[in-house]
Amino acid sequence: xxxxxxxxxxxxxxxxxxxxxxxxxxxxxxxxxxxxxxxxxxxxxxxxxxxxxxxxxxxxxxxxxxxxxxxxxxxxxxxxxxxxxxxxxxxxxxxxxxxxxxxxxxxxxxxxxx
Amino acid sequence: xxxxxxxxxxxxxxxxxxxxxxxxxxxxxxxxxxxxxxxxxxxxxxxxxxxxxxxxxxxxxxxxxxxxxxxxxxxxxxxxxxxxxxxxxxxxxxxxxxxxxxxxxxxxxxxxxxxxxxxxxxxxxxxxxxxxxxxxxxxxxxxxxxxxxxxxxxxxxxxxxxxxxxxxxxxxxxxxxxxxxxxxxxxxxxxxxxxxxxxxxxxxxxxxxxxxxxxxxxxxxx
Numbered sequence: 551x552x553x554x555x556x557x558x559x560x561x562x563x564x565x566x567x568x569x570x571x572x573x574x575x576x577x578x579x580x581x582x583x584x585x586x587x588x589x590x591x592x593x594x595x596x597x598x599x600x601x602x603x604x605x606x607x608x609x610x611x612x613x614x615x616x617x618x619x620x621x622x623x624x625x626x627x628x629x630x631x632x633x634x635x636x637x638x639x640x641x642x643x644x645x646x647x648x649x650x651x652x653x654x655x656x657x658x659x660x661x662x663x664x
Numbered sequence: 665x666x667x668x669x670x671x672x673x674x675x676x677x678x679x680x681x682x683x684x685x686x687x688x689x690x691x692x693x694x695x696x697x698x699x700x701x702x703x704x705x706x707x708x709x710x711x712x713x714x715x716x717x718x719x720x721x722x723x724x725x726x727x728x729x730x731x732x733x734x735x736x737x738x739x740x741x742x743x744x745x746x747x748x749x750x751x752x753x754x755x756x757x758x759x760x761x762x763x764x765x766x767x768x769x770x771x772x773x774x775x776x777x778x779x780x781x782x783x784x785x786x787x788x789x790x791x792x793x794x795x796x797x798x799x800x801x802x803x804x805x806x807x808x809x810x811x812x813x814x815x816x817x818x819x820x821x822x823x824x825x826x827x828x829x830x831x832x833x834x835x836x837x838x839x840x841x842x843x844x845x846x847x848x849x850x851x852x853x854x855x856x857x858x859x860x861x862x863x864x865x866x867x868x869x870x871x872x873x874x875x876x877x878x879x880x881x882x883x884x885x886x
């Protein structure tokens with residue numbers, strides 16, 4: 551259940567941003583979640599409901615999740631391919647000399663507040 | 665009517681923890697304390713490996729151990745019985761430690777005379793790898809019965825590790841475990857990681873691991 555730990559960190563970050571911007575009540579937090587971040591969106595929103603209720607600033611707010619596609623680059627043939635379908639092996643040339651371009655993000659994109 | 669404001673943040677959720685971890689590392693450097701974060705799946709032999717390590721090093725380095733678990737204090741008792749200062753941290757259901765939790769543990773553990781602090785993280789190959797604890801070096805144990813393919817299945821754990829101990833190497837003939845393949849898989853994830861086969865129970869290879877750790881502590885404190 552690392553989703554719970556991640557939720558605590560989101561709330562901490564949101565509290566810091568709220569203090570800097572003099573926000574009193576947050577209505578939504580928009581999160582960018584990479585396809586291969588290893589974070590399960592359903593667990594995350596469940597944990598959010600539970601943990602957010604304990605914070606005056608974010609209680610009742612919505613956690614909106616935007617999924618970012620995972621893309622891997624192949625150093626051998628120089629092409630990119632979708633990670634989820636093909637994993638570490640390049641579907642163009644069959645080489646394993648590849649690395650993740652995008653897809654492991656867990657970013658707070660923006661906060662909606664009054 | 666109140667208007668909704670949109671505040672653009674664009675910040676990784678881990679950024680705050682990474683910052684706190686870097687601060688902790690800086691403080692540890694000033695105080696001459698080496699913090700090792702030891703991670704692995706449950707049952708791979710973290711506590712047994714630590715007992716061996718402590719036996720080899722405790723006469724030359726002042727060691728303190730933090731045992732992190734969801735519940736119980738069996739590991740802290742085991743370490744205390746091995747003759748080192750140890751404390752038990754309870755994570756309250758969480759699957760990992762972050763930099764703040766590690767700092768709280770260190771505050772309790774260190775009363776000015778610990779040179780090597782070892783954090784035995786929660787048994788888990790996924791979550792502990794995501795949160796920088798502030799440790800100077802990360803070590804992972806992969807035991808033979810788990811299989812040689814674990815670096816492929818849990819890539820982040822092996823990416824963040826400086827050293828991988830392949831434990832229970834004495835039973836390798838009874839399992840489909842190929843040490844060379846395992847080394848290759850670790851290299852694919854992390855070319856810089858050192859792989860040391862050990863058997864914590866018999867002591868095989870543990871000298872090599874202790875030599876590595878001794879050298880890291882010496883470098884950090886010099």
